[in-house]
Amino acid sequence: MDEVRDDRHPATADLRLPRVLxxxxxxxxxxxxxxxxxxxxxxxxxxxxxxxxxxGRTTFSHHQRVLREAGIVRERIHGPQRILSLRLADLDACFPGLLKAILDSPSALTYECDAGCGHRWSADVEGHRMPPLPGGCPGAGWRLAAETPHA
Incomplete structure (x- = not known):
């Protein structure tokens, strides 16, 4: 595939897994x-x-720039707008299945009481402090539920 040279986006051959992750x-x-x-x-x-x-807009612009410089998104300018799209083909060429696996992963995790008493708790993947088990629960802590729903 011929690639148009654009200094704002890394070439497909220059994509690096540590930077993408x-x-x-x-x-x-x-x-x-x-x-x-x-x-x-x-x-x-x-x-x-x-x-x-x-x-804020400046914070969003910062995140947009990091994604562009990592080679995850392509940005094209159309008048006053910056149109964003994922570089799916480029990422898949370098790291087959990576982005699909990340996108298919749950955005929330479900935990259950380790005693199997039915207490459940969900948290965003971004992480939150886990609450204590409900009073009177015989469990010692939380474990990742066997089936975590996709959001």
């Missing part, structure tokens, strides 16, 4: 990528609204 490790950027995967391509301001991100 570091970019996707941030919960806000992962939310942006998940939202972009659903819509295909979107102006940045619309994408921020669709992803329900409660962050």
């Amino acid at each position: 570091a970019a996707l490790a941030d919960p806000v950027r992962l939310t942006i990528v998940r939202a972009l995967a659903e819509v295909g391509e979107s102006p940045g301001t619309e994408l921020q609204r669709l992803a329900r991100l409660q962050i």
